[in-house]
Structure formats: structure tokens, C-alpha cells
Amino acid sequence: MFMTKLSKYPHVQAIHVYCDGSVSSSRSGCGLFIRDYISAIHYTDTEVSRRLPAHMSSTRAELYVVLEALRIVAPLSKDVFFVDSKAVLYALQSTYPMDCDLVNKCLDLIHALESAGATVHFTWIPSHVGISLNEEADRLAQCAL
Template identity: 40%
Template sequence: MVSDETFWLNGVKLERVTSYKYLGMYIGFGKIRDQITYVKNICISRLKPLRVLSNYGNGVGIPILRSVYLSTIRSIIDYSAPILCCYTDKDLRPLELLQNEAMRVILGCPRTARIEIMRMELNLQSVTQRIREVAVSSFIRMIRQNDRHLKTIVNRYVTGVPGFFRLNEYSRRLCKILSDYNVFGFCVPLPNTRPIKPWITEKVDISIEQLDMRKRDNNPHELRQLFLEKISQYPRDMVIHAYCDGSVTGSRAGLGVVIREYFEFGISTEERISKRIGDHSSSTTAELFAIYECLKFGINKGKSIIGFVDSQSALLALNAKVPSDDGIVTKCKSTFLI
């Protein structure tokens, strides 16, 4: 709802507008059609150099044409993704047609060529899917950088606060996209994590053993032998052994846990857990999430858990009296309190 109040600056009446262009994006009340038109016009003008380079199939190769498309056309769409994500598939149809035309130019295909085949050939997503994935990645990064406004919006949605339904259309659309991609569990800071009181002791023993030299300088066979000797020192009767690891590739991050539960008479079972966590996460954060998955698995088993972690920074974070991270570190520590 727009207020009718009038504003003046140095005796000059300020003009009221429904949209405002800021850093190449149109911001306003509700959906601003100018943003799609603006992005489309910029991208259309960049199709001509692409046609010149292709020269009807006699110019540069497909890999170079694809790189030119990604750097000059799709980069504009990616930049506008946080605004364009609130539009429907029908609204984004002009940008989808634009990419289809670019694919025909790159591959030299006629207009009768199947869109799905061209996408597979060039390893491209649909514009709608690309916009939403880039937007989700951007929002996750902003939330992890402690953007209070986004945190408030997301927490209202996650906790089911009635005030969520009074949010504007963009906020509702944003939460719907995050929900569709099922990223609340790992990409949003963990809710309801309270600092550990200093007088409360923890039922855990963290042991850190360093190698004589850096891991990458050791022979893989020597590392394997050292690890086998290490785990042979721990009991294998009515306990749980968990092997935790985190991985970061570019902007993507994930975790992997191998859990081996031992019973009497040498019987054991094995379970594997692998999950994707928030983009732009550090390797330490990925390791901590792997530890948290291990703790969640064994919390109701009534057995001792022996975890093996190859990240010294993650172990130091857990061993600190004052957690440096109010989210995942506190959540891990709260699972093994007495």
C-alpha cells in the first residue's frame, strides 16, 4: 500500500514513482515489468556480435561461442536474478526465447531444432531454472553474512509466524523458492541455538594428533597405514565409529559421513550419509556439519561415538570454550552436554 504523503526537499516537491532504477535493477512495489524489458534489450543488442563470430557456422568454434554467450549475455541475466526470481515462467518467456535464439546461433541449427536437444548439447539450463538457482545462492550468501532483514523474513516462514502472510509479494515469493529448493535445513543459520553456559561440562573428549609433515606431502599408502594403526587402538564392541568429511568445490559444498555401528560377537552395520550444504561455505563449516550429522545419528543409540575428523580447524572450534560460530558449533556442542 502506497502512502499519499507528499515530500519536499528545499522547496521542491519530490516526484513519486512506482519503480526506481538502482545499479541496473528496477526496484519498486510489486512486480516491475521494466526489469525484464531492460534485461531483454541489453541482451538482444549482444546477439549481433555472436552472429558475426559464428558466421553461419563458418566462424569460430562452438566452445568459444558458448563462452561468449555466457560472459556477455547470460551474465546479465545472472546479475538480475535476485529481482527476476519473483516472476513466473510466463513472465520470463521473453528471456527464454532469447536464449533459444542464442543457442541456434551457436550451434547453427534451424528454428525447427528441439530446445531440449540444444540445451543438452551446450550443457545449459533453462533461463527460469538458472535465475532461481542463482537467486537462491545469492540469498543464502546474504543470510550467512548476517543480513538481519532476510533472517527475519526466513525465520517467520520457518517458524510459521502469522506475520509472514502480511509480508509483501516479493518476500513471500522468496520464501517459496527457498522452500522449493529445500535449503532451509543447512543454508539458513540453525535456529534456537543458545550459547553454552561456561559452568556446564561436556561429555566429550577431543584429541588432536598432528602428522610429522603436511598431509599433501605424505605418501597415500603411508597415510593409510597410519590411519589403520590409529583406529585399531579404539574398541569395536558396542560402539559407533564415524568417519566425517566435508568438501568444497568452487562455490558448492557438501558433507559425507560413513557410520559403522558395532554390536556383540563382531557384528557390525554400515550407513552412509551425504548432503549438500549452503553454497559459499568454508571447508571448516562443511566438516562441522558432517560432525553434527554424526552426532544426530548416535544421540539416541545409547552408545559411545568415536568420530574421526581430518580437519584441525573444526576440532579446535569444537574444543573452544567460547564458540566462534553461534550456529553449527553451538548446535554440535549442545548435543553432547551432560
């Protein structure tokens, strides 16, 4: 089902961002995989793996990686974010004021990107079902631990 949805997002002139956070006992990490489809012939990949402060919740780790990804793609054009955390997507869609610094920083950056003409789409994807680039983001998050 997700692969059908994925086909709705054109690869040309779009940037696909796969984000994942990981928490294990007192360790936290995040990983992201960015595929930049600038032309039909050439694309570039960016991999980021970061160790995060200890005792971070999985939602905060996911929010951190979304913020990191937004900062990376800010100078670029069209963006599509694939996130396997429903909690993060709900937090970013909330119409209620957030008392979370990471959510507010993400929203501020999203608004800045959209004001500059970028189109930012967030799409939930299931985790651990063989979506190769999402599995790569998960692997990077695990390596950060």
C-alpha cells in the same frame, strides 16, 4: 601411525563415525560413514551424503557433517568420531565462547549425549592416506557436490 591409534578404540559396543566436507567453487557437500560395532559378529553401516548451501567454507561443511552425525548417533551408545579437519577439532575444543551456530549446536548435542551416559571421542585422522572408511566419507562428500 593412525592404524596403531585406531586399535585403541574397541570395535565392540562402539560406533565409529568418519566425517568429511567438500567444497568446490560455489558448491558444498558433506559425507559421513558410520560403522556401528554392536557385537563382535554383526555391524551395520550408514552412509549419508548431503548437498549443502552454496558458498560454504570447508570448515563449515565439516562442522555441518559432524552435527548431522551427532544427530544420527544420539539414540545410540558409545561414539568415536574420526575427523580429518583440524579446524573443526580446534573449534569444538575451544574454551572461548564461539560465535558460530554450528559449533554451538554440536557442543550442545555432545553435552546432551554425555549427560545421557554416552562417551564421545573426537580423533584427528590424516586424509587421503588410504584409511578406507575415511576415504568412503570423502567419496560421499564428493558425490554430494
